[in-house]
Amino acid sequence: MTQKGPQRSGTLAHKVLNNNVVISLDEQGRERVLMGRGLGFGLKASDTIDPGKVEKTFILEGGEDGDRTRRMLTDVPYPVIEAVSRAVDQAERTLGHHLGRRLTLAVIDHIQFVLERLDKGIRIPTASMPELRVLHPREFAAATAMAAAIATALERELPPEEAVFLTMHLLNATRDEPNGTAALLFRRVQHVVHTVENGLGVTLDVESPDYARFILHIQFLLQRLVSRTMLRNADSSFFEFAKHSYPRSFGIAQQVKAYVRAATESELTDEELLYVIVHVERLASQIGAEPSGG
Incomplete structure (x- = not known):
């Protein structure tokens, strides 16, 4: 989606989606989407495309995905497409990572949906998710800048939680993982945090x-679990000491263990559980909770 520059001279229009989006055919007969302000104005099929007006170009997928993309690019106002494309370009420069066509299209679709909801006076609140700032500070900062840039370009106020949604999009685009993996890991981290908060009150x-x-420890724990590289130690004396010295923290750690078992069908080792106990006890001390010992 971020390919720039003029097209080869003599490129012909195959379909004109609207005043700003045109489809041409490349040498292999694949449909290529060309975008630019006023690019399709007055253009008809088989007319020559003005290469100086082309701002973005990408190959259109076939099948249902291609049909969805075609409909979206036809229906979404070009200022939204333009604002999102430029924000994604900036995020690519910030992160030093090619984010791909799928991310841009997903964000265009998301932002248009948000704007339509806001126009109807509908806003679905979400948690601020402060864990994201800790786990993924670079992506969160880039997403915050993206949301601000899009809002400025469109002269619209976007809800602050848009930075959260855009961070999740960036995480899935910058990691060599199946789509949704980052979101799933994050939800599991959140569940563990809520378990600890409920346990400590x-x-x-x-x-x-x-x-x-x-x-960070919980994130790495869950990642070790997926990669089957959990911590193990033949010496159980420290675990037994923590178990009896910090019964409340041990109880909370047991709840975390039960959740992990239910969510992943994997069992935490005593060594992993020990570190959860230690972290929970440290958090309890930080907030001035009553001592855990009994």
Whole structure:
């Protein structure tokens, strides 16, 4: 989606979707989407495309995906397409990573949906998800900048939670993982955090270093579980000591273990559980909770 520059001279229009989006055929007969402000104005099939007006170009997929993309590019106002495309370009430069056509199309679709909801006075609130700032600071910062750039270009106010949604899009685009993997991992981290908060009866201080360490530890724990590289130690003495010395934190860790088992069908080792106990106890000390010992 981010390919730029003039097309070869003599490129002919195959279909004109609207004043700003035209489809041509490349040498292999594949449909190529060309976008630019006023590119399709007055253009008819078989007319020569003005290469100086082409701002973006990408190959259109076949089948249902291609049909959906065609409909979206026909229906979505070009200022939205333009604003999102430029914001994605900036995110690519910031992250030093090619984000691909799929991300741009997904964000165009998402932003248009948000704008339509706002026009109807509908806003679906979401949590601020402070864990994202800890786990993925670069992507969160890039997503925040994207949301601000899109809002400025469209002269619209976007809800602050858009940075969260855009971060999830960026994570899936910048990681060599199946689509949705980053979101699934993040939801699991969130569930563990909520389990700990409920167990301690508090809302954790998301700005504290102990919170950041805990979040990172849980992320790495879940990743080790997926890669089957969980921590193991033949010496169980420290685990037994923590288990009896910090019964409340041990109980919360057991709840985390039960959730992980239900969510992943994998069993946490005592060594992994030990570190969960230690982190929970540290968080309890940070918030001034009553001692766990009994």
